[in-house]
Amino acid sequence: MQKYDFPDAQGHFGQFGGIYMAETLIPAVDELRRQYLHFRDDPDFKAEFAHELKHYVGRPSPIYHAKRLSEHLGGAQIYLKREDLNHTGAHKINNAIGQALLAKRMGKKRVIAETGAGMHGVATATVAARFGMECVVYMGAEDVQRQAPNVFRMKLLGATVVPVESGSRTLKDACNEAIRDWVTNCDNTFYIFGTAAGPHPYPMMVRDFQCVIGNEAKVQMPDMIGRQPDVVIACVGGGSNAIGMFYPYISEESVQLIGVEAGGHGIASGQHAAPLTANAKIGVLHGNKVYLMQDEDGQIIETHSISAGLDYPGVGPEHCLLKDIHRAQYVAINDDEAIGGFDALCRFEGIIPALESSHALAHAMKIAPTMGKEQAILVNLSGRGDKDMNTVARIKGITL
Template identity: 75%
Template sequence: MKIYDLPDKCGHFGPYGGTFVAETLISALDELRRQYEYYRGDAEFQTEFFRELKHYVGRPSPIYHARRWSDHLGGAQILLKREDLNHTGAHKINNTVGQALLARRMEKSRIIAETGAGQHGVASATVAARYGMECVVYMGSEDVRRQATNVYRMKLLGATVIPVDSGSRTLKDALNEAMRDWVTNVGNTYYIIGTVAGPHPYPMMVRDFQAVIGNEAKQQMQEEYGRQPDALIACVGGGSNAIGLFYPYIGEENVRMIGVEAAGKGVDTQKHAATLVTGRPGVLHGNRTYLIQDENGQIIETHSISAGLDYPGVGPEHAWLKDCGRAEYVAATDDEALAAFHALCRFEGIMPALESSHALAYAAKLAPTLRKDQLLLVNLSGRGDKDMATVAQQSGISL
C-alpha cells in the first residue's frame, strides 16, 4: 500500500470528510486548524501531552490475554487493550487531554462538549477541572434520563449539564446544540468534539490524539508476543476508539481491521445504529460520511442498548476505510453484546462497557473459526460500571 497520508489539506478522506458548516463557523474552524497544525509538530506540546497521558491518565494501558475466555471459545487467543483502566474509565480522556491542552494555548477559558453515554462529557468535565476551565456539557434529555450516574459525575466535577430537548433528544441533538453554542460564544469558547466526526480538523485531530492506543499496542505486541495480531477489533459509534487503534496499523496489510457497529434489535429492523453496514453517504454535522437516513435525506432515530454507539453518522475516515476495503465493518446486536458483557465478567473478572461489549461479541463469533495460535486484539474501550443499571434492567432487576 502506498503511504497513507489522509486527510488532504481540506480534510477530505477520498469523497468523505470536509468542512460542511455554515459560514458563521468557518473562521473558528480555520483558527482551530491553523493552531492545531502548529502544535501538532510542536515538541513542547507533544511532550506535555505524553506527560499528562502518563501521569494523569495512567498510560500506557496494558494488553491483557483473556486466556480463560479464549479457551472457552476454543479458537484464536483474545487479547484486550485495556483502555478501561484509564482515568475516568474509557479511551475518551486521551482526546480531551489533547484538546484541553490546545484550548489552553488558544487562551479559551470555557470549554463545551456534547455527550451521549456521558463518557465524553465526564472526560471533558475532568480535564476542565484539571486545568481550571469552565465546562458546559450538552446531553440529549433522553440520555440524561438513561445515564443519571454520569450526569451526577459531571456535576461533581464542576460542569454544567444542559439537557437538549430538540429532535430525538440524543447524541446528535446534543451535537447540534453544542455547535449552536460555539457559533454564539466562539470568542472565549473551545468546543471539544468527542469523536472522529464533525468538520475538519476534528476527525484528524481526534484521531491523532487517540492514535496513542494503536501506537502503544504495536510496541507492546512486538515486545510481548514478538509479532502483530492477526486482527484488530473495535466498536464503532462515531469511531474514535476504533480509529485510535486502527490508524497506526493501516500500513500493516497483514493485520485485519474490523469495526463493530450496533445492530440494536437487528439490522433488518428499524432499531439499530449500524451506519456503515446499512447507511448511505450524505452530509451531517460538518462532514460527508455514511448516515442512517430515510429516502428523503432526513436523519433517522437510531437505537442501541449502548448510548455511546447510538449515533446516525460515523467518522469520515471509517467511511473511506470501508470503501477502499482496508477495514471491514460488521454489526452486533444488543443481545450479542449483553452475552459478551456477561461472559467477560464471569471468565475474566472484567466488566466491560456495553459499547466495548459489541467488539467483544464479534470477537466471540470470530475466534472459534480461527486457529489457536492466532491473535485477536480487541479494544476494550471502556469499563462497564456506568452500565450496571441498564444491564440489571435487561435481567428484570431494578437497582
C-alpha cells in the same frame, strides 16, 4: 497498497469529510486548524501531552491476555487493550486532554462538549477541572435518564450538564445544541468534540490524539507474543477508539481490521446504529460528509442501540474511506449479542466492560472459534461498564 495519506489540506478523506458548517463558524474551524497544525509539531505541546497521558491518565494501558475466555471459546487467543483502566474509565480522556491543552494555548477559558454515554462528557469535565476552565456539557434528555451516574460525576467535577429535549433527545441532538452554543460563543469557547467526525480538523485531530492506543499496542503485542495480532477489533459509533487503534495498523497489511457497529434490534429491523454495515447513503451532518442513516428525503432517522455511546446515525469520515478501500471491514453486533459479550467478560475474566466495548468483544467471541489456537485477536476494550449498571439491570429485569 498505495501510500495512505489522508486527509487532504481541506479535510477530505477521499469523497468524505470536509467542512460543512454555517459561515459564522468557518473562521473558528479555520483558526482551530491553523493552531492545531502549529502545536501538533511543537516540542513543548508534545511533551506536555505525553506527560499528562503518563501521570494523569495512567498510560500506557496494559494489554491483557483473556486466557479463560479464549480457552472457553476454543479458538484464537483474545487480547484486550485496557483503555478501561485509564483515568475516568475510557479512551475518551486521551482526546479530551489533547484538546484541552490546545484550548489552553489558544486562550479559551470555556469549553463545551456533547456526550452520549457520558464518557466524553466526564472526560471533558475532568480536564476542565484539571486546567481550571468553565465547562458545559450537552446531553440528550434520554441519555441523561439512562446514564444517570455519569451525569452526577460531571456535576461533581463542576460541569454544567444541559439536557437536550429536541429531536430524538440523544447524541445527535446534543451535537446540534453544542454547535448552537459554539456559534454563539466562538470567541471565548473551545468545542471539545468527542469523536473522530465533524468538520475538519476534528476527524484528523481526534484521530491523532487517540493514536496513542494503536501506537502502544504495536509495541506491546510483539513484546507479548513476538508478533502483531492477526485481527484487531474495535467498536464504532463515531469511531474514535477504533481509528485510534486502527490508524497505526493501516500500513501493517497482514493485520485485519474490523470495526463493530451497533446492530440494535438487528439490521433488518431498521432499528440500529450501523450506517456502514447497513450500506447507508452518503449524506452531510455535523460538518462532514459521511455514510449517514437517513430517509429517502434526506431527513436523519432515529437510531437505536442498547449503548448510548454508539447511538449515532453517522460515522467518522476516515472509517467511510477505510470501508470503501477495503482496508477495514465493518460488521454489526445486535443488543442481545452485546449483552452476551458483557456477561462473558464479567464471568470469565472479572472485567466489567462498557456496553460499547461489549460489541467489539462479542464479535471477537463470534470469530475466535473459527480461528486457530495459535492466532491472536486484539480487542480494544475502550471503556469500563460501571456506568451501565442501570441499563444492564433493567434488561435483566432487576431493580437496583
